[in-house]
Amino acid sequence: MTDTAITPNDQQQELIDATEGTYLVDAGAGTGKTFTVTRRYANILDQDDVEPEDLLLLTFTNNAAEEMKDRIVAHCDYSMAALRDAPISTFHSLAHDILLRYGFEAPQILGIDDRITSSTQLLENEVIENERFREFVGRFVRDHPEYEDYFRILSDESSLLNLIKQLAAKGIFPTREGWFRHGERYLDGDFEEFKVYFTEANTANEGANGPTQSDLRDNLGRYGRNKCYLPEAPGKTELRGGRGTKQIDAEWANRAFEEDRSELKQFIHDLYFEYIEFALGRNYLNFSFLLLFAFALLCEDHALREELAFEYTMIDEFQDTSEIQFKLALLLAGTDNICVVGDWKQSIYSFQYASVDNIRRFEERLQTYKGELNNDIERVGYPVENVTEIELTQNYRSTQEILDFSECSLTLPATNNEDFDADDVRESIVSLDADSNNEHSQIKATTGDDEYETLLDRVQEIVDNPEYAVADTDADDGLRPPTYEDIAILTRTRQFGRELQQRADEYGFPVAYEGGVELFSTDQALLLLAWLRILENDADRGWAVVLERAGYTLDEADQILDTEAYPSNMVAFRDELADVETVGGIARRVFDRYGFEDAYADTLVTTLEGVFSSTHINRGEVIQFIERSLDAGSTHEVDDSPGTDSITVQTIHAAKGLEHPIVILANVNQHNFPPSGGGGDAIRYDDTEGLRQTKRYSTVHDLPHVYHSWRHDIRSACLSREYDEERRLMYVAMTRAKDHLLFSAGSSPSALFENLPLESEESVPDVQPADGGGTVQSHLQISIPNREGPVAQSPHTLIDDSVFEDVSDGKGSEFGRRVHEFAERYAEGETVELENSEAYDDKYHVKKFLDSLDGEFRVEEPAYLPLTVDGEEVSISGIIDLLSVTPDNVAIIDYKTDRGQHAKPEYRKQVSVYYLVLSQCFPDREISASIFYTEDGSRVSIDPLTKEELVALVRAEMATSSTIPAG
DNA sequence: GAAACCAGTTTTTTT
DNA sequence: AACTGGTTTC
Secondary structure: OOOOOOOOOHHHHHHHHHHOOOEEEEEOOOOOOHHHHHHHHHHHHHHOOOOOOEEEEEOOOOOHHHHHHHHHHHOOOOOOHHHHOOEEEEHHHHHHHHHHOOOOHHHHOOOOOOOOOHHHHOOOOOHHHHHHHHHHHHHHHOHHHHHHHHOOOOOOOOHHHHHHHHHHOOOOOOOOOOOOOHHHHHHHOOOHHHHHHHHOOOOOEEEEEEEEHHHHHHHHHHHOOOOOOOOOOOOHHHHHOOOOOOOOOHHHHHHHHHHOOOHHHHHHHHHHHHHHHHHHHHEEEEEEHHHHHHHHHHHHHHHHHHHOEEOEEEOOOOEEEEEEEHHHHHHHOOOOOOEEEEEEEOOHHHHHHHHHHHHHHHHHHHOOOOOOOOOOOOOOOOOOOOEEEEEEEEEOOOOOHHHHHHHHHHOOOOOOOOOOOOOHHHHHHHEEEEEOOOOOOOEEEEEEEOHHHHHHHHHHOOOOOOOHHHEEEOOOEEEOOOOHHHHEEEOOOOHHHHHHHHHHHOOOOOOEEEEEEEEHOOOOHHHHHHHHHHHHOOOHHHHHHHHHHHHOHHHHHHHHHHOOOOOOHHHHHHHHHOOOOOOOHHHHHHHHHHHHOOOHHHHHHHHHHHOOOOOOOOOOHHHHHHHHHHHHHHEEEEEOOOOOOEEEEHHHHHHHOOEEEEEEEEEOOEEEEEEEEOOOOOOOEOOOEEEOEEEEEOOHHHHOOOOOOOHHHHHHOOOOOOOOHHHHHHHHHHHOOOEEEEEEEOOOHHHHHHHOOOOOOOOOOOOOOOOOOOOOOOOOOEEOOOOOOOOOOOOOOOOOHHHOOOOOOOHHHHHHHHHHHHHHHHOOOOOOOOOOOOOOOHHHHHHHHHOOOOOOEEEEEEEEEEEEEOOOOEEEEEEEEEEEEEEOOOEEEEEEOOEEEEEEEEHHHHHHHHHHHHHHHOOOEEEEEEEEEEOOOOOEEEEEEEEEHHHHHHHHHHHHHOOOOOO
């Protein structure tokens, strides 16, 4: 959005002008929040006595901070250079800056003598931190045998690290002697609050014939099932009463809540405190500790707090802030000129410790936190009683139809038996008004047994369809038919999106998966891992992968592993790798060898170089890191935008802040949205319950055993799971849509889907392969990386398409695809139906031909050929239809469904590429290449071009193309 | 109809 | 660990 020419609306102007005082801004989706915030900033800055350093602007991401700066510079008298050091940053970078400038002694506040230094590292990688934490725990257990039993009840010690981070995010820290300020109070929980939940759950329900049992008694029907409690535990009947009882005795609220937790608290205290010491000893901090120390420092260093005190404080995306960030902001603010901007309806980061009550109960928390911070001396000197609320309700993104419909997501029951009060929520929703008067929105819901196909079918229906016209100011009537690019498919889970992408690829639909990618499960990473294992003498696991990749069959690979007679070119490569000193170097060489010149390979190299920056490399550590990352499914942003007209697939989380003309919210299925399962580990913290353990190790009855906590089982029966955030996720997804909004589910839709105020249609998909998928006939792509910056991929066909225009008449790509698909399935040994099938003659020829071959079949093998053309690294890739592999020979076969053979010179280029690739993979076998014409069943041998001849062709191609970036 | 029981499912990601 | 949906028992 460019904002130079835009005039603020009245609400925006009110906020821009309201520079003095405390403001809570409810800025709904698409209401021009960033625009207004930056204008307000510029407006404050334009006052005579205000300098950039008086004005604090906090954001959630570095990107947001950068964007803010850019837009501010465009609107005030300051240059980018002048604002370079202005406090426009994330909470974390601000905390980092403060610690580096003033905080070397901050650990002293907790009673730790170690210092933060300018060389203290910020440990960003979670996998590495988990590794360090594991190491720490090993040491901790040795030093504290008295806590041994706690580790017996945990399935995974890294859950303790998450607990530590959760406590830190609330401002609960240990000191050498105890807990920082009133942290310990939080650990005890809140019995009064618990009692409310207990009573609520224990109220008898209304039945048709009088009262029925309370939800609590119902939930406790499973009490003790498959559980083993300590002998002190009450029996099921004692707890629930006999048959016909409607409620359980109120006394159980006390008995379930009250237990001696002093040892548990001591354990967590020692673990937490010593981990902070360990981290400082190893000279690192994590993101949580950054905020922890900055907060502690500002609490206790009164002079510093007064020195920093900002005249104006603004916080963007306030719904994403954690409790400690709120408290930190109160200490940073020097006056009550505080402005928080956000939208509680879009708070979807609770798993990252965001607390939605920061914004929903802003005034209440403001006063509570001020009271806490001022309980011994005055730290917050300004009044917090006068908060003005401003609402931005003018929406510049969606139609009114979509805006109105979106609100229903916040009031949908998320499971079939959830009872939540939708009226409460409904009251607090600030409705949005569409800026446009368009009323063209389609809002529909579809189910289908194969949801992937249903979705593709939908996409096919939408593209170019005037019924799904999207707004376009350049079009005559303001609308134009949609293209792939206009469509975004949003999903709750990453897995669904990835599988959808695969299915879409099979049908030739252009799809771009955006957002984090599981980098370490890519082919690139697995091959790198294999070579590292080979270097580390973990030979079998490494060689197996490498040999398979090179095309050896399982039997051949086994043979090679047994005899250790590895192919000589591979051994030579291994020896070459052994001398490389850095991970980055090894990775680059491996990727070069396989012709990986893509964004994944680049990101892998950068990630590994970032993590293992030290010059001398410990390959074992790298292997372990890759294995753990693979295990943890850790994701990385990969800049792999194909830049072509393609459908966007992303998670709802990744879509936050973005907009799309047409949004399809997919995978609204049971177990997926909302996701079921996954309540934390055996030691956990919760605001109501405080610090608890759900299990206990004991040796009563002389039998060592992990017992379940009967108290926990009663408590969890009172506290039902919250689904508010799932509803908000749905809201976020829906408000991304500008023109049309569709929902999709599979065979078992979730309650969120079923409760939508829409009639859903059942779809019987009939998906046709899309054109331009490039899976038929000519498959070659040349990609040319740009030397500057990330790899720019420009697909070009090496084959002159005009040759085919007058050849494939009447038959077309659909015909070719059918025959190719038949050939693939038959070669893979599937049973295929030939009688009465379309393209009978061609299929018959293929079948007969395949029957005549005696090698082992490999179908649809990808081939990559790296070339150097005039110093430029270029790779040509394609898919080989069929390889027939015998111990001595490899035959390349490419099916062609053309009528006539006059395109043969063009095909020669294609199979030559395959020939050269396979010559490298199978140096010891004879390679032959041929084209199989399915029309008449003839096999034509091809005399391949040499590498030099291919290079010349590519050079010519590059010269005639204007879109290839200049080297 | 209410209650009890059984079997099959199963996450999000930035600093 | 929690939720769905189907079946059995009283």
